[in-house]
Structure formats: structure tokens, C-alpha cells
Amino acid sequence: xxxxxxxxxxxxxxxxxxAKDKSELEGVENKLLGRKQGEFTSLMKGxxxxxxxxxxxxxxxxxxxxxxxxxxxxxKRVGFESAAWDQIAEAEKVDLTAxxxxxxxxxxxxxxxLVQRDLENxxxxxxxxxxxxxxIESDYYNFTALNIPETHPARDLQDTFYVKNPNPNxxxxxxxxxxxxxxxxxxxxxxKYGAPLRVVIPGKCxxxxxxxVRHEHTFYQFEGLVVDERINFSPLKGVLEIVxxxxxxxxxxxxxxxxxxPFVEPGVNGEVTCFNxxxxxCRLCKNSGWLEIFGAGMVHPSVLLEGGIDSKKYxxxxxxxxLTRLVMLKYGIDDVRLLESGNMKFLxxx
Ligand code: DAH
Numbered sequence: 001x002x003x004x005x006x007x008x009x010x011x012x013x014x015x016x017x018x019a020k021d022k023s024e025l026e027g028v029e030n031k032l033l034g035r036k037q038g039e040f041t042s043l044m045k046g047x048x049x050x051x052x053x054x055x056x057x058x059x060x061x062x063x064x065x066x067x068x069x070x071x072x073x074x075x076k077r078v079g080f081e082s083a084a085w086d087q088i089a090e091a092e093k094v095d096l097t098a099x100x101x102x103x104x105x106x107x108x109x110x111x112x113x114l115v116q117r118d119l120e121n122x123x124x125x126x127x128x129x130x131x132x133x134x135x136i137e138s139d140y141y142n143f144t145a146l147n148i149p150e151t152h153p154a155r156d157l158q159d160t161f162y163v164k165n166p167n168p169n170x171x172x173x174x175x176x177x178x179x180x181x182x183x184x185x186x187x188x189x190x191x192k193y194g195a196p197l198r199v200v201i202p203g204k205c206x207x208x209x210x211x212x213v214r215h216e217h218t219f220y221q222f223e224g225l226v227v228d229e230r231i232n233f234s235p236l237k238g239v240l241e242i243v244x245x246x247x248x249x250x251x252x253x254x255x256x257x258x259x260x261x262p263f264v265e266p267g268v269n270g271e272v273t274c275f276n277x278x279x280x281x282c283r284l285c286k287n288s289g290w291l292e293i294f295g296a297g298m299v300h301p302s303v304l305l306e307g308g309i310d311s312k313k314y315x316x317x318x319x320x321x322x323l324t325r326l327v328m329l330k331y332g333i334d335d336v337r338l339l340e341s342g343n344m345k346f347l348x349x350x
Contacts, residue, residue: 005058008043009065016072022080029073033066040066111350112220112339115327116202119222122246123200126239128224131201133185136163139175141184145306146263161208161217178206182223183263186299186318189225190307195314196228202323213335220323227299227309227316236296236317240270244293247326248275255290264297264318275329284329291329294321 012032019025033040040062047058109117120130143155153159161178185201193199201223209215226235237254244252252272259269271292274285281287296319304311328336331350338346 004046005043005061005065008039009068012039012069013072016069016076019076022077025073025076025080032069033073040069108350110339110347111327111331111333112323114350115330116220116222116323118246119243119321119323119326120200120202122243123224126198126242128198128200131185131189131199133179133182133188133201133203135179135204135206136176137179137184139177141187142177142179142181145187145303146183147300147302147306148262152262159207159209161206179203180207181205181320182221183318183320185223186225186263186303187307190227190304190309195309195316197316198226198228200224211337213337216324216336216340218340219336220327222321222323222326224319224321225299225316226318227304227307227314229314231298231315231317233298233317236298236319239317240294240296240319243321244272247330248272251278253279256296259295261295261297263300263303264295265300267295267297270294270296270319293325293329294319296320 015028015032016025019028030038032038035041044062047055047062050058124130142160143152148155160180163176163178165176182201182203182205185199185203189197189199189201203221203223204218205221206218209217211217224239226239233256237256240256241252241254244254252275255271255273256268257271259267261267269292271290273279274282274289274291276282276284277289279289281289285291296317299316299318301311304314304316309316324336324339327333327339333339
């Protein structure tokens with residue numbers, strides 16, 4: 001028996017040392033120490049044939065051996081694992097001194113942003129401040145304060161996305177909407193800064209539209225508001241001409257025609273001579289020679305009042321450009337839906 005043990009021990013240690021990888025080691029472990037059929041188990045069984053005295057000595061010896069083998073297997077396993085980690089570390093090694101690879105793709109601004117920034121620069125050069133406003137507005141700022149009565153069709157559910165108030169305990173009387181235009185910022189600006197005031201507000205607006213090439217539920221506007229003493233149509237037209245000539249060249253003319261907007265009185269519809277045909281008439285301007293790009297007017301006295309402005313002392317003008325429309329005209333985009341599509345083939349062109 002002891003010589004059996006001796007041989008078993010040296011064979012076993014040899015097999016453990018010879019295992020080439022983790023799975024081979026597992027095989028060796030099973031073969032040696034497997035509970036049912038392992039060679040160690042058969043050795044243990046052999047003890048039963050010995051005398052009581054011999055059993056004791058052999059038992060102690062086998063126990064010692066089992067510990068020795070378990071330890072040897074454990075060490076071998078740790079060796080494999082750390083070798084595997086070394087391999088991973090080697091594969092992931094970063095050479096911080098290597099020269100960088102050439103960048104193949106740069107990000108760039110969205111066409112909306114390009115036109116927005118261009119206009120922001122123009123207006124700040126004229127002393128305007130640029131403001132930002134909430135895209136979720138109260139019904140009060142979006143409509144009521146802008147002199148849009150309850151019965152106005154703009155309040156119709158078909159045009160406006162109403163937002164469910166997530167807080168059932170909120171006692172705010174005003175409903176929430178996705179702002180349908182940037183004009184609510186006129187009121188917020190007046191309430192916050194008072195007069196005199198010169199601000200522009202670019203931003204996203206939303207309408208519950210059936211979408212097609214000319215309609216989109218999400219679009220951009222560019223709002224402007226000037227409040228001061230002795231403000232009349234003359235500076236309004238002057239500012240709009242500067243914008244039109246900046247966008248479409250020195251020869252561009254601006255035409256103002258009466259149009260009803262509840263928050264201005266009088267209100268106008270603003271057109272510029274078509275940059276494509278110079279006013280002769282083409283497909284772009286539908287043969288009219290004019291492109292409609294903004295609404296404007298003198299701020300309605302009740303809107304000034306709502307903004308906390310003394311309408312006896314101050315008057316103001318306001319305008320709202322369809323920024324999305326400007327972008328489409330500038331780049332010859334014929335489907336508005338492309339702008340919000342995230343389509344890389346489209347975006348990569350700018
Ligand atoms: N808010 C208007 C719209 O969405 C555009 C507009 C018209 C803005 C006249 C103005 C304005 O500031 O004076 O159709």
C-alpha cells in the first residue's frame with residue numbers, strides 16, 4: 001500500500017504539473033480527486049483491507065496527500081488565470097506615445113443651428129439680447145396673455161399638443177401646452193426685464209399637424225421684440241430690411257401687407273423679393289415674385305399691459321420668422337420632415 005501511495009503521488013503531481021491549460025487541469029482533477037471514480041477514491045477504498053494499525057497510518061498519509069494535491073491543483077489554476085489576465089492586459093495595452101490616427105469624421109452643426117446662429121449674430125450686433133424659453137408652456141403664456149381669446153381657432157385641440165399635468169395635486173389653474181410659437185416669450189421677457197427691451201428668441205415649437213412635405217409637428221421660429229419710447233412701424237421695417245438683405249442680398253425688398261395676429265395691432269405679413277428669380281416669378285415663389293417669411297406688427301396694448309409695461313409711455317414692435325422656412329429656402333430643402341429625421345445621408349450634406 002505505501003508504495004502504491006508513493007507512485008500515485010508522484011504520477012499525480014506529474015499530471016498536475018503537465019496540464020497545459022485550465023480545461024486539461026480540470027480533467028486531471030476529476031481523474032485524481034473525482035468523488036465517484038477518482039483514483040484517490042479507489043486508494044481510500046483499498047484501506048479497508050488493512051489492519052487497524054495500518055489503517056490509521058495510511059489514513060493520515062492519504063489525508064495529507066489529498067491536501068497536497070488540492071493545493072497543487074489550486075496553485076496551477078491560479079497560474080493559468082494570471083497568465084490569462086496578462087494576455088488580456090497585453091492585448092489591451094495602449095501605447096500613449098503612439099501618434100494619433102487621422103480623424104475620419106467630424107461632427108458639425110445642424111442646418112437649423114447654422115441659420116439660427118447667423119441670425120443671433122446679426123441681432124446681437126444691433127444690440128439685441130438672445131433669450132431662451134420653456135418648450136412646455138402654460139396656456140396663459142401661450143395664448144391668453146397674447147390676447148388670443150378662448151374661442152380662437154389656435155386653441156383648437158387639432159393645432160395644439162396639450163400636456164397632462166403629471167401632478168394631480170397641482171392647483172395651477174392654467175393648462176400646459178407644447179408651445180405652438182415663440183411669442184409667449186414676449187410676455188416673459190417684458191415681465192422679467194421691463195422696458196426698454198430689445199430681444200430675440202429662437203426656439204423649437206410644436207403643433208399637432210398631419211405631417212407632409214410642408215408641415216411638421218416640430219419646427220423652429222425666431223421671435224423678436226422691441227419695446228421703447230417712440231417705437232413705430234419705421235424701425236420695424238428698418239430692422240426687417242436689414243435681416244432680409246443679410247439673408248438674401250442688398251437688392252432684396254421687403255413688403256408688408258395687413259394680416260391679423262391677435263397680439264399685434266396693426267399686424268402684417270412680411271414678404272421679401274424672391275432670391276431665386278429676383279422677383280420675376282419662379283417655382284420657388286409660386287410665380288408671385290415674393291416669399292413669405294415672417295409675421296410682425298405693433299405690440300397690442302393689452303399685450304404690453306399683460307407684460308407689465310405702461311402702454312402710454314412705451315410702444316413696441318414684434319416679429320416672428322419661420323426659422324425652419326428660412327432653412328428650407330436657404331438650402332433648397334423641399335421636404336420639411338428631413339430636418340427632424342436624423343437621417344445621416346441628409347445631415348452629412350451640411
Ligand atoms: N406667433 C406667430 C405664429 O406663430 C408669428 C408672429 C406673428 C410673431 C406676428 C410675431 C408677430 O411676433 O408680431 O404664427
